[in-house]
Amino acid sequence: MAFKLPIRGEPSHTLTAQVAGHIKQHIATRQLAVGMRLPSIRGLAEAMAVSRSTVIEAYDRLAAEGLIRARQGSGFYVCPMPQPLSLADIGPRLDREVDPFWVAHQALAGGGGLLKPGCGWLPPEWLAQDSLRRALRSIARSDATELADYASPLGLGNLRQWIARRLADFSLEASPDQILLTDSGTQALDLVCRFLIEAGDTVLVDDPCYYNFHALLRAHRAKVVSVPYTPNGPDIASFERVLREHAPRLYLTNSVLHNPTGSSLAPAVAHQVLRLAEQHALTIVEDDVFADFERDHATRLAAFDGLKHVVHISSFSKMLSASVRCGYIAARPDWIAALSDLKIATTFGGSRMSALLVYRMLNDGSYRRHCETLRNRLARAMGPVAANLRRLGMKPWIMPRAGMFLWCELPRGMNATEIARAALARDIVLAPGNVFSMSGSAANFLRFNVAQSQDRRLYSVLADLLVKPGRRKTQQESMAE
């Protein structure tokens, strides 16, 4: 091979790039074909009049890119092309059964160009980008222990102190030692379920409730029963009957900005729920991931109960970043000890880096204003989205006082699952009601995320799909026109 000599005096990283560039060119033109051995480090260094370390760096860079590969003691060789990624993980799947995993899979897998009014989180641009950039730069200056060591069993002490203060804001008294950090709100729920229930145990949920409760409980092989949810919380008569008839071990719920309805628990209902829980030895898991979307200090079961019958969980994914995963559990001290053992057994501890990043974001002085901005932005979005949906014949079940969700009833005769399938074919992920409903009673509901419902295309596709079946032209008719 003949190589151009590099220009002297350039910084070495440019020389490295030049050496790497030459090799790439030779691979592209097949002068170096798959399986061929690259020039020796010494040989190439002499031929290009660069240092050996420059060649080593260039080869390592190409190896990291997967173009070449080192073989122990015998130099570097040209690799086969990297294997492509299949579409399974990088696009929605139209053929998937509409089960509790459906929305999560379609929304998580969906690539660019997909609208996601059905997903349960904010667009990344709304989240704490600048704060996270600052946190990353700041942690780049941390010491080796923070950068490379495991987390302590309960997780970052500073963050647990921050959480204890935050819980005190809504009258939930928990010491930092009653708080266990987890890698997400979902992992927090999962650990609590692993600790408190066995396969075959009965668990109570709201109807409707967050679809992933169904997925999680399926993973635990729990028997699931449900009670209708009203705009003030669970229907108390049904709640009492279910406790008497099915004696569930656990009740999973959102007290504040309930998913999918956006309603919040009224104090009187909370009191009844706790009274019945005490009578029936029911443990309540209160999932509070939407806490900071609420302007006022709403009713929390854990605050009323003092963590005796209630386990409180939350996370930072909805407010700060879903890329950095961090959640927590607040519970009785003896339960926290057992949950901490379980966390070590099943994950060997949480991500120290994620806890550090979250703590820096909470602690850089911008968090309160960030929350304020998000709340205002969501409040401004809620009305126009509701109006657009009403214009299409959809009716919000309630107008939530905060948060991102609108739980909407479709015009009579419409099936949300069919509409969600048809929308997916047009690159829109909707959240059909029955993924939230244990009893299958929400076939004519869709959950809309107002932050993800800003694109006009959504409404024109919905207008197409909501034409009453009788009046909808068949494909043949349309083509005949």
Add this chain to the structure above:
Amino acid sequence: MAFKLPIRGEPSHTLTAQVAGHIKQHIATRQLAVGMRLPSIRGLAEAMAVSRSTVIEAYDRLAAEGLIRARQGSGFYVCPMPQPLSLADIGPRLDREVDPFWVAHQALAGGGGLLKPGCGWLPPEWLAQDSLRRALRSIARSDATELADYASPLGLGNLRQWIARRLADFSLEASPDQILLTDSGTQALDLVCRFLIEAGDTVLVDDPCYYNFHALLRAHRAKVVSVPYTPNGPDIASFERVLREHAPRLYLTNSVLHNPTGSSLAPAVAHQVLRLAEQHALTIVEDDVFADFERDHATRLAAFDGLKHVVHISSFSKMLSASVRCGYIAARPDWIAALSDLKIATTFGGSRMSALLVYRMLNDGSYRRHCETLRNRLARAMGPVAANLRRLGMKPWIMPRAGMFLWCELPRGMNATEIARAALARDIVLAPGNVFSMSGSAANFLRFNVAQSQDRRLYSVLADLLVKPGRRKTQQESMAE
């Protein structure tokens, strides 16, 4: 309150710090006592001749530190002192039962000043600090989606392609779609167990084996059986007998640099293990977290078997950073699909940020040399540590060809659990043999991590503790001298 005027012309973050500093001083001197309302934002801005936004920033910073708290619509108030962290999470616990959680808890909880020759990871200073700092700075420039959105169901495609190439290096052919990212090697194991076994199922492990296999299987309520481990792998006669008598569903093992012994599976034994697994419908989970400590391309069951009966798992915690958690599973495509559902149900997906950080570290051209450096450093540490231990009467079971572990037999009559307890009282975390042994057959073994056994204090404490009980002076005798 009287305030000094700030010096004009200073950048605003200094003004913010000044305002915050003044308030802090007033809190420290009780001029602002717990529960008192802070000056209004407008009032303080005028008094200090700064802008209102400077005061807001200062108040937010103090609120983030937990010194003050905002009350909706009524200003800021001085908080009670933050609740202290208990020792439970920030120091070793002497009274803890020596069970499979013992080493993990003591080593994870232990603060500064603790020596950890019993822990299973490298000192943070040995890991990829500089590479991680570069990765953090580089990701601080990423787009909003990378910073704030959830990961895709299988996890970062680039990283899965990198892993597929790495597996191909040791002849394990897996496409990127057969690889599922997880938040740790332990989580990978846990997901596989959740998928493949139920409570009451029988699982086979090596005797000795990694202590957290016992903790994990206890969490799964599995019945555990074990086979003696030899320097070439499991004892095949026992292996066959256990399969016949107990019909285990699963076998968890390390093929390369087995934990705690440091030995590796011989090809002939691997062949027998696979033959028997096929005959008895046994699935093997191969935990390969020490892969890159190995110089040569050792025997992997997954490579022999082509992922038919074997699930291969690994992570980056041992080589790059344990603060950034990222592991993976390579398995049959249909199993990967089911495991991916299970991951979403139980964690709602992995940490995109961790995967990005790991990928940048693997991809910045320094990884091969980092591994080389670690291997050389460990190889240089192994001999002197073994010599020190031999001098104290301890005998390495084998001299491993790589890695960090020395599995050492104590002098006759010594009990490793007692020695580990006594060492903990002197701020040294040891790993007593029976936490690794299902059958309790390793009461006279300790596992040493050569990288964590560099401090002379270890050997002087061990010399004290290894004095034969008969010859050890009682405390009274020592004090009488």
